[in-house]
Amino acid sequence: MGFVLLAVPVIAVVLFFLLKKKQYQHAVSVAASIILMLIAALLTREVILFKTIEYSALGGIFYIDSLSIIVLDIVVIIGFMTSIYSIGYLEEELKHEKLDKGRLRIYYILMYAFIFTMLLALTVKNIGIMWVAIEATTLASAFLVGFYNGKDAIEAAWKYVIICSVGIAIALLGIIFLQFSSIGVLESSQFLDWTALFNNAQELKGPTLRLAFIFILIGFGTKAGLAPMHTWLPDAHSQAPSPISTLMSGVLLNGAMYGIIRIVAIINHSFGNSIFVGRIMITVGVLSVVTAAVFIFTQKDYKRLLAYSSIEHMGIIAIAIGFFTPLSIFGGLLHMINHSFTKSMLFLSSGNILQKYNTKEISKIKGMFKLLPVTATVFLLGLFAIGGTPPFSVFASELVVISAIFQENNFFVGGLLILLLAIIFTGIVLTMFKIFYGNDTPTETSPGEINIPGVCTIVGLLVIITTMGLYIPNELKGLIENAVQIIIGG
């Protein structure tokens, strides 16, 4: 079953090459994403029952546990939402001749190549192959970032590919040090095997492991958008087509964060405490939140604002992982899920706004409630949700993280985080809320939603995040608790 999961996107890519008609391409995309969801549901059930899924084929590289299934489910669900949304989005772009049929095909091919690399990164046991897959996500999405071929898009794509490739190369150096620290402990067939490293963590060489962690944090942190390595992120997220921004913000950042969590687990298990890792992670996390708070106030472009908000939330997850108590890790993982859904909803809505108004500038958008009634409502609620207002899910997970911090008696970081979150909320309100009201709407556009499938997906996501804010299903809770067990060990 697990290999079928990896085969589906590959088959989809082949079909995109073969089928010329655009209706078929839309159909293949939706069908592939539905099949992926079904397989992921079956795998989730298996993980709930048996804790891990391993196959002996291909040297036993396939491996799923509770931690990876959580991230994997996010990938397939957001992949499904994006593929539904893309139909309406791409049809509209075709109508305005912003792209032709050939480029539509390239879009779908690269999108499914990207999903394939993401799934590969999440389903392997070998950290080296995970690295290869994470680097491949950069390569698959590079042309998607520069999809519109304008000056700005090319600049963003160039920055993205250079900064992320070099960053990820540094992570590879860290992985080499990790392997170096295990020489003499593991056999050569077990090199870079995550479970073997974790089980023998106490015997790994400590100083080399510290060096490895720093390099890996810088490398994967670049990809996860942690400050001060975040500089590619606002450019890439704002220039990419909106469905791709969604995938990058909701899926790609989590993939990199997943890599960091795996390494943190090994290192804390080896040292027996989280002092070394904790200090670095908390510093980087707080720095990310501060950076976001500063830049959100000065934004003139709504997609860039959402991108900075992603940096903020990655920072919160990094802080949660840094504290490394069961409660804080639970909060961090829950926050990862909630942030993905909320941010996806916002980026998809921003695509609707962009297609209606043809501008990314906040100051040029007026009277959204009149022109786009449903999108405006969802977008407004989404902004409240991402700022951390109850009853939405981001509030719930932020509350868990902050209470975990206070439980550790770290009033400085906890207080600072609350203050920064309040500042960010103010920043979002001040810069964004002027777009909803006003009567002087542009004359050339008429009221009404354009992208009907897109509207359905954003409403669906709104329902999900509202429900998750009020009630977490027991199965999900069990999965997250198992994942916490895996990270902490024992």
Added chain:
Amino acid sequence: MSNYLDALSVLLLTSAFMLMGNKRIKSYIKTFRLQSILIALLTGIMGINSLYNDGNVDILVVCMVVIGIKVVYIPFLLNKTYENVEYKVEKDFFLNIPILIIGCCFIVVFTYFSLSTTTGINTGTINMQVVNSISLILIGLFFMISRKKAIGQIVGFLVIENGIFVTALFATQGMPFIVDIGILMDILVAVIIMGIMVFRIDEKFGSTDINKIKDLRG
């Protein structure tokens, strides 16, 4: 065997210094090819050694792939890109070359001191091979920030990758086979993508000078 490896690691470091002293993009690509030949040689020696000792052909296969990708194809691709975009020759560096070379010397000294104080890497004596290869990575990074043209940055990225590859060979006798092959494939695709992007940058901006493309800020 360790004599050959020592000699090759020093030669690799020298090739990085040579690269830093190059003025023209054509000569970067030549030096990069020279460096890749040295790496192929190194992989070949290690491969033959492991074939004799363990009967293992993995490293020899990696050597063949290195020759195919790094010695033949990537320099060819870079040359082709260069011929299409660089119609006028411009100065490509901020600082003059003597200062850059002195900077490289500082990098080597810095690496020596930082690695010699890390216990666990050295068994008794300081592992000069690892010092040399990590200096190679840092010089690659320094090269990237010292050049303005897009192709210079691609070469810098490739030098970083070379350095990491060599570090993996010296420190750990190579990564697992499948990982090595995956890494080389990633590099190949990355260079192809970067090459296409250089074309597009040239098309849109009329130059491949990275300093001229900074519209996106804040």
